[in-house]
Amino acid sequence: MMWRLLAVIAIAAAGADLAPAAVPAAFEAVVAPFFRTYCDRCHDGKVQEGEFRLDTLSRDFTLQAEAERWSEIRFRLNTGEMPPKSEPQPKAEELAALVEWISTRLTEGEAARLAKRGPIAHYRLSREEYANTVQDLLGVHYDPTVPGSLNEDPRWHGFERIGSVLTLSPSHVERYLKAAEEVVESAFPEQAAAPKQSLFDPNKGKEKWLEEQGLKGPVRTLLWPNRRVGNANAWSGGMVIDKPGSYRLRIRLSGMRPPGGRLPHLTIWNTQLRTSVYDADILATEDEPITLEWTQPLSAGIYAFWNNLPGFDEKSTAFNGLISRRNNFTNSREVGHLNPTGFKLFDDDRQAIYPLLILDTVEWEGPLVSEEVRNKRAGAWPRSVAVSLPLPQPKGKGTPIEPPPVPPLDLKETRASLHRFALHAWRRPATDSEIDRYVKVLESEVARGESSAVAYRAALVGILTSKNFFYLEEGSADERREQVNDWELASRLSYLLWGSMPDDTLLAVAAAGNLHDPAVIRGQLARMLADEKIARFIDSFPQQWLQLHRVGTFAPDPLLYPAYDAWLERSMVLETKAYFETVLRENRSLREFLISDWTMLNARLAPHYGLPIPEGQGFQKVKLRPDDHRGGLLTQASILSLSSDGTRHRPVHRGVWVSEAIFGRTPPPPPPNVEPLEPTPVNEPKATIRQQLEGHATHTVCASCHRTIDPLGFAFDHFDAVGAWRTEEQVNGGKGANPPVNAAGVLPDGRPFSGSDEFKVLLAADLDRFAEAFVGQLATFALRRVMTVDDAPQIKAIAAAAKADGYPLRAVLENFVTSQLFLQR
Template identity: 50%
Template sequence: MRAADKVIELASLDSEPQSKKDRKYPEEEGKRYFAQLGEGWDAINLKSPGHYRIKIRVSGLPAFTGRVPRLSLWHHQHKKSVMGMDISNKEDEPKTIVLEGLFSAGGYKILNNAQTKKHPNGGVIRFRTGTIDAGQKLASLTGGFRSDKTKIVDEQGRPVMPTLLIDWVEVEGPLTTEVNRAKKSGIFPMKEDDQEELTASLKRFAERAWRRTVSDQEMQRYIKFIAAEKEAGVDFRSAYKSALSGILVSRSFFNLEEGSPNENRSRLNNFELASRLSYFLWSSMPDEQLFTAARTDKLHVPETLKKELKRMISDPKIDRFLDSFPRQWLQLHRVGMFQPDPNLYPEYGPWLEKSMIMETTNYFAEMFRNNLPIREAVESDWTMLNSRLALHYGLPEPKETKLMRVSLEPESGRGGLLTHASILSLTSDGTRHRPVHRGAWLSETILAQAPPPPPPNVEPLEPVKSNEPKKTIRSQLEAHATQSNCVSCHAKIDPLGLAFENFDAIGRWRDKEKVEGGTGENPPVDASGTFPTGQKFDGPQEFKRVLAEDEKRLANAFVQQLATYALRRVMTVDDRPHIEKIVENAKGGNYRLRSMIEHLITSELFLNR
């Protein structure tokens, strides 16, 4: 109830905050703040949450290795970065970055979170910060500081570390946009004593909150409540706000209601369909255009649905789907669940982990926006890279500082989701790769065939003893899989995971498996195998090529995942005919992503309860 009261208070026109603009300089105007890694400038303090416009005048000095500084905005109370951006413009060519959106209250620090081969995780505290004159070159700072601080330049005059430079920071807000004003208008009745206008205002609010038509009868309890509050001495505006709060804590607001005893329970009505479509693609309530289509009883018409789909895809809110769906489908919440051992993987850190996830979500978004066929989820000659991932993969650094699409050479070993570091790490345990986990994940997620659970009391693989020759996990698995109660499942699962033996627990390419303990040299990896169909492959590239040829199977699994996300439930045996029909209809379009979504939303599976 307190949350509802707060929402109503923020939505009230009389609670609009006073906006102001403030520019902050380091020490004084004409000075420039600089930071290598770790320490930062506490330049921003927001007293209240809201919509703000933040401008930062910034430039940078790259290290002689080519690594540029990375601007990060760190929220103290939440203990996390709310944005990150590589800065490639030169010292004498500063640019103004504009950040606009919703920000939480509290203090923010501007810091340089660049990662290098020597210090891949950033955040090392013995780096230099300070101020210089705006026209002064950083390379001129050659001495006069403690020996435990990193130098700006080395003996050859080359920058040692990527260094961030800030001229000023400007904060404007909280802002009230015309869009927000339009949303707030009409919430309160113009006349307090007009019963018809009171009912109309409550209905207008409730229809938006409950996402359906509302009867006068349903509003009577709220009208009676307002009258009772006024009789008790409460002013009208406060009583009305309390009634609105009551609407927001009702079951109709919290639940996506589908069906009632008085309706045909087999098919969604127009308002229920509008909500299903909107929460599927926008993760939010329907907009006015969807509501209008629902009111005119046209939303069930296939052509109307296709038109609305096209419009919704072009709306910025589609980004919510492009980020949320691949996270659920590919189980990206598991990335970092088992933190890699820092002794084994010292280069692993927050920025690398975030970049891994961003590669995968942005890869899906690129497929979606270009309506690519589902086979490119498995096999492609491109990916989405930033400088940190390029360093991790051993690939050339992208020309731009942001995450961008890059072409891949065949020998890169990459291309497609299956060789993303995010996928390869979430199927590992923090110390070593897990081929069985990788195979089980691929079977369940990409092929929609959940493997049976392992038998009870299965003994884990033992570490290699110090007096034994080093051996790969693959060779240990092959010995384990000969047991009678294990062989049938491992024959189906293991080849799917062993195809990626060239990748370690954090997704780096390798030709030899690093084995802790044992005698002799680290053994070479073997990524060959045989599909359950008998078809052989040698390495991840051949495996992906063979898998991508079975487009219908990939499409069927993808539609199941898509329908699970859209309908918010697991698919059952009864849903199979609907899934197969959607896949068959998408065949003519080469199983392209947006085409499959179109066939899903016009299917009986989506239109029915």
């Protein structure tokens, strides 16, 4: 199998090669002879140059201090500092083997340290999970990305939920308190308010103007490329959202596409947070607008309606001619009143010259509270306490109406409500003594003269700022448990699939105490996969596994990639997530992550791939031909661009990404002070990046690693920095024509490939290895810790159990959640 032949390049963190027994043997075979030949003369028991001796080094890489010493050795070797030039020099193969051995052991040691857990393991919720949890707990839309909300979470190789990385600082505690107050106030407002209905209608108030101009109308808002209505000013015509929550939106608009051009693209843009909350390509004739209606959560802020495409040069007078237009747009028949010095947007046959959006009306209503949410909130609030203040008394003559008398607090009922709330918030039953603390809070507030509602809110805030809420706790202080209990298991399952707390059904199963039964957990898995909240898994898991957060980190150079825009970037990521979703929903094989004859495309991405625009809104499944050179994850634009630097593709980074995401192995890091690749001098022939890298690889120190990483990246040289197909590499500087792309390579076993298509075939031929790596990634995501050598046999077994069926994704998931690995602490 190919993987065995790739052993030198990719043996590592997952698989049987990680078995501890292999370590001494490898040491004797690789390290000891190297030290004897090249090092011991100066660093043994007799002589210690630099006060450094090798013969007493521990091989326990889980010890931080020892790991650092080994890291130092790797550093000296990598930089070529050791052995000194005056001494005999090792061969490239010998050096590579040693560096590989040290790197693998360092990775294992780090994993063991990161995975280390005491009697109780604490896994802090990521801020995304926090928001999901309060959404499911109380139906409150809490946006943790709003400045001043929760801190951004650190990542470990793309994963945002690794317990040992998600530490807690005083700043977190402070922000949790503020967040909890906001959440409670939003769910149980001091002053009740009905959902607000608002309307954006450009025709309103224009009747007189239309009559004066002799126009039929109605007035519509014309959005040319990059034009938006609304800015941070509340009077700018944007959608003003005072209270965060769920909103129903209804937009009536046309979207006109110029012949052969792009579709107009509607973005609803939060002008404060500078993020998009809605994106859609719109196609509807000018005279037959469409109405879109949907419900979504919105944070407070002012939202702009934006035709989000590259626009006109804003310094041009013709652009000024457009924006200084005092006249209003009605329709393309009535252009006589438009400013003649602005850009012409419709041709003389009323055809759009540019992608144009024409807004008629936007209606929004909210925050909406569903019956389900109302019930959830009712369950968390004692009936004897009024949630909101009575409405203000109308002003007028006569005696003021006295507010109704406040009934005394029913402590028994209040305590029961707190228990119910804590059960959901903490995802386990709270003990009486735990609830006592919040009852005391409540009583002290009442004693200070606060109303029952204020006091009860304080108690709720207390529960939400408890560590029991923002930590997932596994284990018990008083017993050494090997397995998670049913409550913990319920949380594992729900945070894996929904990124959130268990629902009532799952809690009930946990309470019944039979969730460990494989049949029961299988049933719950099937139920949860069918729930709409599975969208969170589809969004988060590929994002973290494939490190999609890196897409767009280096904004592509607009001179080199003028067609690149935010929607293309977003479409790239959405393709990968839609692809993952399809594999999951259709229960396709893991093999299709590597190679396939289909992908998911929308109107923006299809032309980027040189493919026809699929019919239908949004992402559509598209059949691919071999000549399309796509299929699988590896040739998706998201993957190809996240490993580029915005200007040029980076084969080494692509190789590292393949190694990490597909093989679950992190190659040794580059030594410090590596000279960057210089632009080709003007008097030299143009050279591809590959040709320049091959120059690097002639150095022994560089070659030791590059020859194992680079082939994984060179295979994708037919794709530029934004993932578009090419046959020649555009090289700035240098003389002569742009050189042709050479994506051919030879694997260490000698088997050649001519490019990505053949490379994918070779990868797919070793599906077992990929399946094990995939399970390792899934386990890292689910168990919130780094996998260690101890986990390798179980990972291998989980993958192997799905082999007979051809590794269908749902079977892999099912094997995983019913595995010992998932059940053990």
